Amino acid sequence: EPEVTQTPSHQVTQMGQEVILRCVPISNHLYFYWYRQILGQKVEFLVSFYNNEISEKSEIFDDQFSVERPDGSNFTLKIRSTKLEDSAMYFCARAGVYEQYFGPGTRLTVT
């Protein structure tokens, strides 16, 4: 099964700026996840999204984060006011029949 695609592949932003990371499903899937990986660390769950609603979120997913599916296709993760510690690789994943399929990731660098 094909994985999702993500844009941009790399984003550099200044502290305090808003960023929007996009996940583009290849076909019409309902269940998505966002994960992040700080450099050199393990992958951590952020939020799961089912049928246009958040189904679960982690402690990391605080008020500065939001997710939506604005056009019924693309799936976005917004960080309202970026901090240095938000620098990480952000992965979108979709649920397959049994397993999760990960996109290639967006590397976010906050300066």
Add this chain to the structure above:
Amino acid sequence: GIQVEQSPPDLILQEGANSTLRCNFSDSVNNLQWFHQNPWGQLINLFYIPSGTKQNGRLSATTVATERYSLLYISSSQTTDSGVYFCAVAPSTDSWGKLQFGAGTQVVVTP
């Protein structure tokens, strides 16, 4: 939450050698996946294996669900096998649950 421990943390192999990576988890699971993170940071699905044994080329995996561990075997290693190998699990109580990742095993295959 469920705990995932991977060993060893680092592994250096000569090309052609065989190796075994281990993943221990603390609770029953309905999803267990092995991933290879390549030098570009992409997470490549290797196996979906909540129980049983699977093989794909030079890689194989075995999960003994009753004893809560999984093994990933790399045979005749090649330099392209270098990277970080992650085990990730979702507990049985979570039908479409988030994946909890281990800290990974960093594998370096030398020519």
